[in-house]
Amino acid sequence: MIAGLRTPRGLITAILLLVLAILPLLTQAFDQRYLLSIGTRIVIWSIAAISLNMILGYGGLVSFGHAAFFGIGGYAVGILYANGITTGWIQWPVAIVAASVWAGLIGALSLRTRGLYFIMITLAFAQLVYYVGAGLEAYGGDDGLNISRSRFSGLIDLRDKAAFYWLCFVLFCATLWFCGRLVNSRFGLVIRGAKANDLRMTALGFAVFRYRLAAFAISGAFGGLSGILLANEGAYISPAMMSWVKSGDLIVIVVLGGMGTLCGPLYGAIAFFALEETLKPLLDLAHKGWGEYWQIVFGPMLVLIALYARGGLDSLLGRRHG
Amino acid sequence: MAEPLLSTDRLVKRFGGLLATDSVSIDVRAGEIHALIGPNGAGKTTLVSQLTGNVRPDAGAIRFAGRDITHLPMHARARLGLARSFQITAVLREFTALDNVALAVQAHAGHSFRFLADARRERGLRESAQRLLAEVGLEPRANALASALSHGEQRQLEIAMALAGDPKLLLLDEPMAGMGPEESQRMVAVLRAFKGNRAMLLIEHDMDAVFQLADRITVLVYGRAIASGSPTEIRADPDVRQAYLGEEAV
Numbered sequence: 001m002i003a004g005l006r007t008p009r010g011l012i013t014a015i016l017l018l019v020l021a022i023l024p025l026l027t028q029a030f031d032q033r034y035l036l037s038i039g040t041r042i043v044i045w046s047i048a049a050i051s052l053n054m055i056l057g058y059g060g061l062v063s064f065g066h067a068a069f070f071g072i073g074g075y076a077v078g079i080l081y082a083n084g085i086t087t088g089w090i091q092w093p094v095a096i097v098a099a100s101v102w103a104g105l106i107g108a109l110s111l112r113t114r115g116l117y118f119i120m121i122t123l124a125f126a127q128l129v130y131y132v133g134a135g136l137e138a139y140g141g142d143d144g145l146n147i148s149r150s151r152f153s154g155l156i157d158l159r160d161k162a163a164f165y166w167l168c169f170v171l172f173c174a175t176l177w178f179c180g181r182l183v184n185s186r187f188g189l190v191i192r193g194a195k196a197n198d199l200r201m202t203a204l205g206f207a208v209f210r211y212r213l214a215a216f217a218i219s220g221a222f223g224g225l226s227g228i229l230l231a232n233e234g235a236y237i238s239p240a241m242m243s244w245v246k247s248g249d250l251i252v253i254v255v256l257g258g259m260g261t262l263c264g265p266l267y268g269a270i271a272f273f274a275l276e277e278t279l280k281p282l283l284d285l286a287h288k289g290w291g292e293y294w295q296i297v298f299g300p301m302l303v304l305i306a307l308y309a310r311g312g313l314d315s316l317l318g319r320r321h322g
Numbered sequence: 323m324a325e326p327l328l329s330t331d332r333l334v335k336r337f338g339g340l341l342a343t344d345s346v347s348i349d350v351r352a353g354e355i356h357a358l359i360g361p362n363g364a365g366k367t368t369l370v371s372q373l374t375g376n377v378r379p380d381a382g383a384i385r386f387a388g389r390d391i392t393h394l395p396m397h398a399r400a401r402l403g404l405a406r407s408f409q410i411t412a413v414l415r416e417f418t419a420l421d422n423v424a425l426a427v428q429a430h431a432g433h434s435f436r437f438l439a440d441a442r443r444e445r446g447l448r449e450s451a452q453r454l455l456a457e458v459g460l461e462p463r464a465n466a467l468a469s470a471l472s473h474g475e476q477r478q479l480e481i482a483m484a485l486a487g488d489p490k491l492l493l494l495d496e497p498m499a500g501m502g503p504e505e506s507q508r509m510v511a512v513l514r515a516f517k518g519n520r521a522m523l524l525i526e527h528d529m530d531a532v533f534q535l536a537d538r539i540t541v542l543v544y545g546r547a548i549a550s551g552s553p554t555e556i557r558a559d560p561d562v563r564q565a566y567l568g569e570e571a572v
Contacts, residue, residue: 178438186434186441189425196414203374203408205400205429205487214435 009317013263016270020169024162036161037233038277042269043168044229047175049253049265051222056251057260058183059215060195064119065106065126066250069220071133071242072099073227078237079139081147088150088158096224102129103220107213126247133239144238147231158232168229175222180262182218191215192260256305258314267313275301325388326351327521328373328404328491333382335368335545342368343379344545350491350523355513357524357532360542361565366525367409369542370493373523374406375399387490401430405489407480409496409525415469419460422468423451423482430487454482458512474505481512491521498528510534533557541565 005011019026020043027036048070055061076095085091110121139145149158158164182188194201194208201208231237240246249272257268275298284291309315326349335343342365350356358366371377373384375396383392391399400406413422424447428434431447441447455461458478463471471479477497484492497513498506510531516522517535526532532539533553540550543565549556556562 181438181440184440184442185438186428186436186444188437189421189428189441190434193414193417193425196416199376200408200414201429202396203376203400203406204426204483205397206434207395207397211434218437 007318009263009314012317013266016266017173020172023169024165028162033161036165038273040161040165040168040233041230042273043165043172044226044233045250045253045273046266046269047168047172047229048223048226049250049257049269050172050175050179051219051226052250053254053259053261053265054179054182054191054219054222055212055215056254057258057264058188058195059191059212061111061212061216062119062251063110063122063216063219064244064247064251065122065124065129066223067242067244067246068106068126068129069099069103069223070227070230070246071129071237071239072102073224073229074231074237074241075133075136075139075227076224077150077228077231078145078147079136081150082139082145086148086151088152091150092225092228095228096221099224099227100217100221103223104213104217106220107216111209111212111216123244123247126242126244130239130242130244133242140238142239144236144240146236148235149232150228164232168233171225171229175225176262176266178222183262187211187214195260252302256302256312258312261311261314264312264314271313324352325385327387328523329385330369330373331383331385333369333372333384334380335365335372335377336380337368341545343372345382346542346545346547348540348547348550350521352490352521353518354537355517355522355524355535357526357536357539358542359526359529359532359539364542365545366542367495368545370406370495370523370525373493374404401487403487403490404493405484405487405491406493407477407484407495407497409499413468413476413479413483416467418465418467419455419471419475419479419482420448420451420464422479423454423486424448426483426486427451427454450486451482454485455479457485457515458482459508474501474508477501477505477509478512481509489520491523492516494522494524494526496525496527498526498531501528506531 005014020039023039024036027033048066052063052066055063073095076098077091080091080094106122106125110118113121134142156163156167183192190201190206190211194212198208230241253268253272254265256271257266258264276294279294279297280291283294305312329349330347332345332347333343334345346369360366368377372379375394379392383390386404387402427447427450428441452461452464455464458481460475460478460482463475468476468479481497498509501509506528513535524535536553538551539553539556540547541556541562548565549559549562
């Protein structure tokens with residue numbers, strides 16, 4: 001642990017985590033409350049990106065429908081809220097189980113295909129969820145639905161922005177810890193081995209399909225968690241939170257940060273939001289209204305990363321051993 | 323006589339108009355090295371693929387260790403003790419040699435739905451893997467990445483992985499492919515050490531190796547087994563000489 005700090009990767013990661021841990025204190029001290037809301041989104045999206053990285057980065061399964069879990073987690077909270085169930089003790093477990101079960105269902109069907117078909121099927125299922133969400137007139141349809149934050153009476157008040165942030169941060173740390181353990185466990189090695197060569201793994205005696213299905217369900221559970229947090233963060237749910245563009249953003253974050261690396265999703269999420277928040281005003285400064293098109297600048301940056309830093313931002317921090 | 327360890331009964335596989343396996347019946351007895359030879363395109367790999375389960379036969383049956391495995395999926399056959407090495411070197415390249423073998427051991431050591439404990443610290447897995455590496459003479463390279471191993475070493479690693487779980491039968495698909503004479507001889511020595519206590523079905527182009535190792539040889543031509551017998555019988559068989567051995571036979 002201490003030795004890890006001597007490498008640039010260890011040092012930078014430690015600094016990032018430290019800054020994130022005390023972010024509410026910093027934003028208050030410098031009176032930059034807006035930064036706290038960006039920080040909250042970074043932490044929530046990191047959870048989603050870590051969960052995607054479990055199957056995409058470590059498992060080699062390019063799922064193009066991960067935003068569906070934002071939606072399922074969020075809508076589970078929103079629908080329960082609209083029906084008078086405001087306690088998080090019910091909302092959150094229901095949302096996580098729903099997301100995980102859905103992941104299992106998608107996995108059971110999509111994992112029978114490969115390559116481009118797999119990508120298209122995961123996208124198709126995510127679109128299905130999207131249109132179901134848009135069709136739920138009772139819950140706002142296209143316009144979405146305003147909700148209030150989950151109640152954990154007596155324990156924590158999520159309306160307090162700093163408290164909510166810290167909860168997200170703790171859950172993010174738990175997700176990161178779990179992922180770090182998972183990828184080096186027996187289960188994790190099977191998933192990683194299957195990414196490298198699934199025929200070989202099958203010939204060794206592993207029922208690869210079952211392990212991948214379980215990985216999907218686990219990933220879905222954490223995806224659902226990020227959806228819960230996202231819905232709470234905005235106190236709002238809408239189909240837009242699960243549009244295919246969001247699934248694309250998540251893939252971008254994972255690839256940008258470094259696929260199959262533990263902290264890559266965090267680097268990716270920080271870079272993604274930092275660029276969005278700086279490029280927009282910069283472009284607006286150059287010409288009013290250009291800020292909306294920040295991705296015109298972001299796109300070529302991604303191309304450069306894809307061409308020259310195949311391991312993403314993580315690879316810029318030096319070689320990795322083991 | 324006891325039932326052979328592995329036997330096929332009139333196995334047939336067609337690919338479109340091509341009869342890749344034409345009513346092949348072969349068997350491997352416990353402890354013997356049975357070599358399968360034949361010119362390119364004779365259907366050797368297709369036959370092995372049916373034995374391992376990644377190709378389904380159109381007709382016929384496969385029995386292994388006293389049960390019909392014709393319709394068993396690949397991973398289940400592996401767990402019954404039918405292990406194979408691959409013709410194309412197919413190890414997990416960014417893992418170390420030891421990790422690769424430990425993963426193979428893991429496949430036979432209970433289930434792998436264990437999510438938190440570090441698999442690289444499971445002493446049982448690591449020790450078995452060390453032993454298997456020693457058995458194929460690769461112990462000094464245990465901590466090298468598989469991608470950093472020489473071609474010959476990668477083939478040795480393949481054998482070590484195939485040995486994990488103490489299989490009843492090893493299907494070796496061209497273990498000497500692409501090796502120089504020296505590496506070949508080392509592999510022959512490794513395989514010969516197993517002779518008598520581990521059954522093997524060996525597919526190999528290197529005739530020197532085949533005649534050094536095999537107890538029995540079956541010759542496959544155009545999907546058909548045209549001859550089967552001891553090395554001496556095969557050498558003397560006029561059909562085999564004409565169809566295959568040709569000028570190579572001495």
